[in-house]
Amino acid sequence: MTISQTQPLTAPPAPPARRSLTGISLGYFMVLLDMTVLAVAEPDLATSLHASTAGLQWTTTAYTVTFAALLLAAGAATDRYGAPRLFRAGIVTFTAASLLSTIAPALSALITLRTVMGAAAAVCVPASMAMIARLYPSPPARAKAIATWAATSGAAVAAGPIAGGALVGAAGWRAVFLINVPIGLAVLALTRTATTRTAIARIATEVPIALRTAPAAPPAAAPSVVSPARPAAAAAALPSAPPPTGPAEPPSAVPAEPPSAASLAAPPAGPVAAPSAAASQRVRIDWPAHLAAAAVLAAATDTLIAAGAHQWPHTVVAALLTVTTAVVYATFERRSPAPVLNRRLLREPAIRPALLAAATVNFTLSGILFVLPLLLQRDHHLSALQTGLAFLPLTVPFAANPPLTGRIVARTGPYRPIVAGLTLLTVGAAGSAVALYCGAGYPWLAGALLVTGFGVSSALPALATAVVTAASPSTTGAASGLLNAVRQTGATAGVAVMGAALSAGPAWSLLLAAAAPCTALAVYALPARKRTRSHPTAPDARSSAAEPVQCAAPSA
Structure with missing residues (x-):
């Protein structure tokens, strides 16, 4: 009872x-x-x-x-x-x-x-x-x-x-x-x-x-004279409650356990429930595995930066360190009771292309935000304030476009905004490269930056919805956190790779920014279209995209 x-x-x-x-x-x-x-x-x-x-x-x-x-x-x-x-x-x-x-x-x-x-x-x-x-x-x-x-x-x-x-x-x-x-x-x-x-x-x-x-307390027994020195014997001597004769009382409804705060590592794609105390007691963190993952990312970044600076002995040492830390991380991850990456989530066929697309979006955006200020102030002699104003065409769509993207995703699903966003991002980055290579004026560069801004602000909210929708209900929170971590990794790679390519010329650096989303578009578009036709997005998942989603800064 x-x-x-x-x-x-x-x-x-x-x-x-x-x-x-x-x-x-x-x-x-x-x-x-x-x-x-x-x-x-x-x-x-x-x-x-x-x-x-x-x-x-x-x-x-x-x-x-x-x-x-x-x-x-x-x-x-x-x-x-x-x-x-x-x-x-x-x-x-x-x-x-x-x-x-x-x-x-x-x-x-x-x-x-x-x-x-x-x-x-x-x-x-x-x-x-x-x-x-x-x-x-x-x-x-x-x-x-x-x-x-x-x-x-x-x-x-x-x-x-x-x-x-x-x-x-x-x-x-x-x-x-x-x-x-x-x-x-x-x-x-x-x-x-x-x-x-x-x-x-x-x-x-x-x-x-x-x-x-x-459980409710047992029914009180009739009073009896029992020695206080023998409570156990007295309890055994008391008559037990009679068994129930009617139908069993249905159990009261208990709310399902909400997701933990580990699922909140990224802006959500839907309503968020507060974690319970029972969930917090079961949380396990494999710190050696997490630190090993950080070491792999840091060593790989150091390798790219050293190669861009033509410091070849340093590059070789950093590359060896990257391989070593990767082996250590793989060992920890394989044996860990709480691995860093959710293997079940990564086995979902629709997750991997979306994660690749999200990483390339941040790769391009972060690389542009690193490279262009150097070029505008060093080569074009703009002041710091003028440089900040020059970036308005890129940044304004981040504040204006996500609500529109959310309504489109809610109506049609995430596929079209993702493809449109990756296409615009490719065109905008390529346009920036051409403008710099040809020495065109700022209006041409501003137009390319505007297209880039709309590409980023169209792709990222839709990608968040696509990843969370493709995940199973038990891995939705892990998918949200993994998406944000992958985006941060893409941002790191963008600064490292495009900064290294500056020595070959700014236009070549920006062409890399265009090549990344173009590759992601080729990987994502056709397989995703097939999956969308076979498994249309659920209405509740679509409607969640209408909420604003974090639209990346250099490392967001």
Whole structure:
């Protein structure tokens, strides 16, 4: 017999959740702003710290390598240690590292601090989503909160180059890190009560469930005179309750266990449920495997950067290190009870082409954002602010286009926006290469950047929907996290490869940016069309795409 009627617990009065949501969204904005704001500061940073192109590559990739490698582990850590605690710790670490970056005496110190900032950002993203899930237990309210949170990505990408140009023009490259300090302090002040509110929401959610599943106390026995010294014998002597004679009472409905915060490592493609305490107790993190994965990514990046700088002895050593760390990672992954990559997910035939497409989108975008500021300021002698304004055609579509893409995906499925986005991205990158090679004026380059921006903002939201839809229900969260990690990896490769190709000429570097999405288009288009005809997208999965999705900054 179970208790079928329970009195729901209500949270005591607390500050409005909107204040906490503002702080969480502002923290997400800060993490994404740091990805684009540094792009226009590269020439000034190179002059100040006497950095080579390889050094500038590492100031960007140190952030993205750490972000990509630790994102999945951070989601699991959020389940284990609590979202508010990790979110605030990540914001404190990010703010402190930003403050120290303003006084970095050498490039090596700045790269180290950028690595710390990447780790802190990896903690903040899944923790922020888990906090929103707790603060807004009602699905309609949660959907609106997630839309507000995700919309900050477009604002951060659009504002990054302009803000960076204004800050560098006013106070030099160090100002792009100093701006994070007041933002971080504001986030900590706004989320001060988030810990209490999420704890109250957790109790209010889980205690009634525990009461509904707890067995009722046995019926009281008739009083008898029993010696207190022999309670066990007395209990045995008491008559047992008679067996039930009627039909068994149906068990009360218990809500299914929601997904864990590891599934929140990327912006969601649908409603998000808060993780339960039971789920957090089962979370396992294989830290050696995660660290080995980070070492592989870092060594491979070092190989590409060294090859681009024609440092061949360094390239050979880095390549050997890449192979060694890859073997170590494969050994850990094969034996791990909690592997870094979900093997069941990777066996899905529709997942792999979509992941490749997502990686190439970020490859192209990140490479362009790394290469063009150097060319515009070094060769065309634009100021930092002028360079930031020159990027408006690229960044404005990130804020304007995702809602339109969401409606198209909801109506037709993700295939057409993905193909259209990859096509536009190829045309835009190739157009940028031609404009630079022919010495065309800025209007030609602006048109190519506008096409590129619409390509990125069309492809990424649709790819998020395609990946989550293709995954089985039990791996939806893992698919979301893997998608974001793959995008970060593509961003790292874009900066490393296109930066290395600069020595052959800027036009050749941008042709690589066009070749990547063109290859992904060839791999994705025909097989995906066949799969779409055989298994049309479910309406509920389509409608989830209407929510804003994080549209990449250099490493997003």
